[in-house]
Amino acid sequence: MDIMEPVHGTAYLLSVAAIAVAVLLFLIMKVKLHAFLSLVLVSMVTAVAAGIPLADVPDTLLSGFGGTLGNVALLVALGVMLGRLLEKTGGAQVLADTLIARFGEKRAPFALGVAALIFGFPIFFDAGLVIFLPIIFSVARRFGGSVLLYALPTAGAFAAMHAIVPPHPGPVAAADLMGGDIGVTLVVGLPVAIIAWFVGSYLVGTRLGRRFVTSPAALFADAADDSDAPAIAPPRFLAVLGLLLFPLILICLNTGVSTLQTAGVVSEDAGWADALILLGQTPVALLLTVLLSLVVLAPGRFSVSKATSLMDDALGPVCAIILITGAGGMFGGVLRASGIGASLTESLSDLGFSLIVQAFLIAAALRVAQGSATVALTTTAGLVSAQVVELGLGNFDIALLVFAIAAGATVLSHVNDSGFWLVSRFFGMDEKTTLKTWTVMETTLGLAVFALASLLWVVF
Numbered sequence: 001m002d003i004m005e006p007v008h009g010t011a012y013l014l015s016v017a018a019i020a021v022a023v024l025l026f027l028i029m030k031v032k033l034h035a036f037l038s039l040v041l042v043s044m045v046t047a048v049a050a051g052i053p054l055a056d057v058p059d060t061l062l063s064g065f066g067g068t069l070g071n072v073a074l075l076v077a078l079g080v081m082l083g084r085l086l087e088k089t090g091g092a093q094v095l096a097d098t099l100i101a102r103f104g105e106k107r108a109p110f111a112l113g114v115a116a117l118i119f120g121f122p123i124f125f126d127a128g129l130v131i132f133l134p135i136i137f138s139v140a141r142r143f144g145g146s147v148l149l150y151a152l153p154t155a156g157a158f159a160a161m162h163a164i165v166p167p168h169p170g171p172v173a174a175a176d177l178m179g180g181d182i183g184v185t186l187v188v189g190l191p192v193a194i195i196a197w198f199v200g201s202y203l204v205g206t207r208l209g210r211r212f213v214t215s216p217a218a219l220f221a222d223a224a225d226d227s228d229a230p231a232i233a234p235p236r237f238l239a240v241l242g243l244l245l246f247p248l249i250l251i252c253l254n255t256g257v258s259t260l261q262t263a264g265v266v267s268e269d270a271g272w273a274d275a276l277i278l279l280g281q282t283p284v285a286l287l288l289t290v291l292l293s294l295v296v297l298a299p300g301r302f303s304v305s306k307a308t309s310l311m312d313d314a315l316g317p318v319c320a321i322i323l324i325t326g327a328g329g330m331f332g333g334v335l336r337a338s339g340i341g342a343s344l345t346e347s348l349s350d351l352g353f354s355l356i357v358q359a360f361l362i363a364a365a366l367r368v369a370q371g372s373a374t375v376a377l378t379t380t381a382g383l384v385s386a387q388v389v390e391l392g393l394g395n396f397d398i399a400l401l402v403f404a405i406a407a408g409a410t411v412l413s414h415v416n417d418s419g420f421w422l423v424s425r426f427f428g429m430d431e432k433t434t435l436k437t438w439t440v441m442e443t444t445l446g447l448a449v450f451a452l453a454s455l456l457w458v459v460f
Contacts, residue, residue, distance in 0.1 A: 013050060013343040017335065020046040021366070021379075024331075028372075035372065036320070039327035043334045050338030064333020068173050068378065069326035075167035075182075076322055077315060078286035083123030084314035085293045086243065089301055090234030095119055096135045098237040105143050109206050112139060113153035117194060120161030121244055122286075124168065124318070126422060128158040133426060148437060149209030151427050156201025156441055159419070163373055163406040164193040164449060166282060169325040170374045170409065171402050174381035177332055178388045180398030182282045183251045188399045190248070192452050200448030201441055208437045214428040235297055243293050247285040254280020328375045332382015340383070355391070356404045356457050359384050360450050363408025372417075376409035396460065403453040410446035413439050 020042050027038040043064070047057045085091075095118055099111035112135065120128050132154055140147040166172045166186045175185045257276045260266040266273050278284060298307055334340075353361070362383055366376035381402070388398060413420050414435065424434040 010343045010347065013338065013340045014347065016046060016049050016338075017340045017343075020049075020331075035375065036323045036327050039324065039331050039375070043327070043331045046331070046340075047334045047338065050334070050340055052334070052338055060334060060337050061330050064337075064382070065326045065330040067333070068176060068329025069322065072169045072172050072176070072325050072329075073322050074283045075172050075286060076169050076318055076325075078283065078290055079122040079167040080124070080314045080318050081290050081311040082243070082286065082293055083119075083128075084310050085290075085297055085307060086119070086235075086240060087123070088310055089297050091119070091240040091243075091297075093135060094234045094237050094240055096132070096139070100139065108139050108143055109150050109153045109209070110202060112136065112150055113157045113197065113202050116154045116157035117161060117197060118241065118244055120158045121165065121248075122167070123158075125155075125158045125162040125419060128162075129155055129422065129426070132158075146209050146213040147427055148212055148214060148429075149206060151423075152205030152209050152437060152441055153197075153202045155423055155438070156205050156445055157197050159410065159442065160193045160197040160201060160445060160449075163377075163410050164196075164403055165189045167286060169322065170377035171406060173325050173329055173374075173378045174402045174405050175398065177329060177336075177378065177381040178385045178393075178398050178401060180402065181395040183255050183280065184395040185399040185402050186248070186251055186282065187255050188396065189403065192403055192449060196445060196448035196452055200445035204444045205441050208441060212429075212433055212437055214433065233300075239296055243289060243296060246292060247282075247289045250280045250285040250288070251282060252280070254285075324372075325374055325378060328378030329382065332379050332385070334382075335379070336382050336385050339386075354457075355384060355387055356401060356454060358387075359401050359404045360408040363405040364411050364446075365408075367409045368412050368414070373406075373409040377405055380405045380408065397457070400453045400457050403449055404457075407446040407448075407450035407453065410449065411443045412446075413442040 023045075024038055024042045027033045027042070028035050040061075043061055044057065047060055048054065052060055095115040096112055099115050100108050103111040103114075112132070115135075116128060116132060119132075136150050136154055137147065140150050162168045162170070164171055166175070166182050166189070171185055171189065172182055174180075175182050253276050257266060257273045257280075261268050261270075261273060279288065294304065294307055298304060302310075359380060363376045363380040366379055367373060384401065384405075388401065393401070420434060420438060423429070423438045424431065429437065
């Protein structure tokens with residue numbers, strides 16, 4: 001999408017942006033209008049106010065929406081299909097039980113966190129936390145101590161994967177809006193997410209978990225007796241681990257072969273190289289993984305038609321997330337096309353902030369103001385995308401910007417964030433305790449991600 005020559009001055013455009021964000025927050029938080037409708041309405045009004053010709057407004061809106069949706073919807077759909085199949089066959093329980101047996105009782109919080117990191121690759125934060133609830137409470141009863149000792153590192157692992165690693169919608173949309181490569185974002189994002197989780201979530205979460213003792217609702221205390229647990233034999237640990245590693249291996253091969261072709265080590269005409277690059281494209285890798293999961297998990301457990309029903313059930317709840325993500329891309333696209341994004345980033349540049357710091361600060365401000373990490377990710381990516389193009393940044397640098405934006409979209413979770421209430425109610429915390437535990441841990445997690453991204457930005 002081309003960026004038009006601004007017809008208004010910087011002060012006017014920044015005022016339009018500020019008013020647009022304020023109206024968006026008012027509609028979502030006070031009026032309680034659906035986020036999708038709010039984003040579409042504000043995007044349209046902002047486009048007109050910013051001076052985009054009326055005849056071009058529909059194309060501008062659809063360009064931002066369709067471009068984001070085309071990339072996000074496919075990856076999110078395939079990711080939740082894989083997560084649903086693993087969930088219903090007991091894959092999450094197998095991961096947790098095996099890792100706890102390997103690491104031992106004293107490292108049970110670490111084992112649960114590692115299991116959540118692995119399982120959090122294809123599944124959303126909310127869904128992953130709900131799936132792990134029976135496991136968390138079962139382990140807490142078995143080994144004793146505060147349930148938060150086990151819950152916070154686990155929740156932090158799902159939060160880290162959801163914010164940083166594709167195929168989750170936020171990082172996918174952010175990378176796409178800035179013209180980055182999703183495969184590179186995934187490959188670099190995995191070690192960043194793991195290290196940031198250990199420093200900002202595991203170390204902090206276990207310390208907070210030992211300090212605060214809560215009384216969770218009885219409903220969850222008995223969650224180990226879940227009547228919906230699969231009666232069939234669960235898959236083996238290596239089968240679950242292999243299914244989750246399979247797409248990562250394909251994507252790594254894609255990145256490696258592409259790098260070798262760029263360096264001239266491998267001929268660009270090599271058919272085998274083109275085949276590996278195709279198989280390692282993120283949507284193709286996930287599609288192959290879903291099909292492989294049917295071959296590995298279905299025999300002796302359920303028919304293909306039953307698997308289809310399970311995947312249908314998984315797709316329904318994510319439709320709203322996909323549409324909101326697309327609408328966030330629409331709003332970001334309007335900000336970019338109108339020149340507002342360039343005006344904002346230039347203003348921050350005049351204050352001496354580098355692009356990666358700008359990205360973090362904008363995302364953090366949006367996160368605090370409206371609560372949604374996905375909206376903060378997509379909106380910020382749209383705002384800074386003009387400067388990314390101007391600087392001609394490569395895929396690695398764009399991936400680091402994605403992480404900086406994700407870091408800003410993670411910090412300071414509070415009462416306008418659905419995740420805040422989810423953790424609060426599941427683990428029996430009042431608002432004050434949740435602010436002292438979950439909010440603190442989310443902030444240290446985000447700061448750890450930003451520190452790693454900034455270090456890599458400076459070094460490389």
